[in-house]
Amino acid sequence: MSEGSCLRFETTAVHGDKGYDPLTGAISFPIYQSSTFRHGGLNESTGYDYSRLLNPTSEEVENTVAKLEEAKYGIGFSTGLAAIDAVLRLFKPGDHILISDDLYGGTFRLFREIYSVYGIKHSFIDTTDLDEIVRNINENTKAIFIETPSNPMMKVTDIKAAAEIAKLNNLIVIVDNTFLTPYFQKPLNLGADIVVHSGTKFLGGHNDTLAGFVVTNSDAIKEKIIYYKKATGAVLSPFDSWLILRGIKTLHIRMDKSQDNAIKIAEFLRVHPKVEEVFYVGLPESKGYVISKKQSSGFGAMISFKVKDKADVAEILKNVKVITFAESLGGVETLITYPQTQTHSEVPQEIKDRLGVTDKLLRLSVGIENIEDLIQDLKKALG
Template structure:
């Protein structure tokens, strides 16, 4: 079954009681049992919900995984992976990653005796250099947020496999349409479903997928025990959003390519970060493991100052200044003060994240209007 067909049909069947083609919203907290322990597969909504179960099966299919679990946010999905660790364990993470992940790692889980080592994973050998007998998890984000660095998932997953280290990939920027980490050897794939998967800026949700039954059992136990689950209404909205994921992603990629090339040729722009450029670091890796280069772009202007960046941000009319990404509408953000404000400045500068960097999430509007908006903002 091809991706577009899976997006509409995988794991989804008409409601057996009514024939409804859309999965119903099961807005209930509990389920009646015929006798203690005798029920229809559902006991309590924190543990199971039919709407959520359909979504989990659908998302697992899109990532070519056997198992899937949905959570109340991308961060709750991320912390579920960390909760399988114990004090003394070490995590090797890419050094350029979402600010919320960095905050969760360094401000929350480091207090519980888990050590985080941040390395530039553009070169896979940097991972091997820091592995010890305490290394239990490799955390990859590719393309990275916001520098669009490309990491070779297959190479690093093989390093992890040989050393019995779990490899997890934050696949949010690519979506399952562009990249499938489980196919490349990763043990776990994570999504902030909030972004491209749901796609309409009206849901907050996270997802974990795997082919490992033991890992899925761990994730399910934590999901039930910690209770960070999405509600059925959000699951319904996400199922609806997924039905157009392949169409939306095609448009994000098309518009992204036009915008990236426009910016690269603009006299007021110094540097554009987009994996589709042939001279982008690890472009060949991106071509190998991605089906397209997406609509996420970062850039720095020739007047490389925070003041100029703020002035430019104030001029946008169609691109909305807002946190998040991946919705149908175009967004513009200032990572240093928004998504990555929790990352110390010295750490930001190490990965190239200047205060002047601007990040775009290119939506699905008519691209000529987006170009006109950029022209006005960069004048």
């Protein structure tokens, strides 16, 4: 769509980058389920040679995600972790990266168990504390990796302030924007250099596909990331690209509805006698509330809560009926997860204890069901 840069978020989400297939006029962008493409002759190409390098369907979703983030470039990957893996290949042995201490267990594993073997150094710090960021920068520090809101404790880092510190020290800022999506938060506009997404989650929105994205305005970073994708082959397939395109069409509607439900559920949980504490950035008493209001247009649909009695955990997970006990997040269905043994199982217990990821913590990804049904389900499960 030639006028795409002038369109508002909702319109771009519905229509995508091109708006339709220019070849056929198809409104639903086609699935170009082809691994290779015909050449007209020597040194002649349609621009598509091999789908590991570029595919029309994958290109459409990459450009759509870039537009939603108000960025120049989007690069698709087979999963969110594959996207983060490509970003980490920007660094060399001896480089040091500061990382939000509270973050998805898979990202933790990638830093601690995989890239540390190859000499990429890291420090897990509280990136919500700007002084702690400054204290941990050394001569080898090259980047700050921020997850905000964090998983699962919903800690909020001031992206703009962190980016200002980074620029003074010649560091790049990487932000995982999975929880809020570009509908509620645009980290590049706040000074970040790279945004990563697990497209599996809210972008896809239906728990039916896997995807990841790297988004940037940097020509140099884009070229390197595309090369890493070409070399390693962790590409986003045409069919999965189409599923993400389909999901994005309703992203804004789903995010608004899920957030409305999340606010009501958080308010219900905060006064329940069996609940010790609720972690949701949309509650005014949340430590991240003020910063969220400043840097984001919404609070999202992720809630964690701590019960007073550990025995209630098993009862809740067994007794929910409308809410589903399952890993992952970001779909239309409300899911409940036990970070202790699921998403954060490989994080050392002493780190989990320090962060508050205890055996009494549960995490909710709030969906778009009827709110009364969800609250009634929680009431019965909590007993």
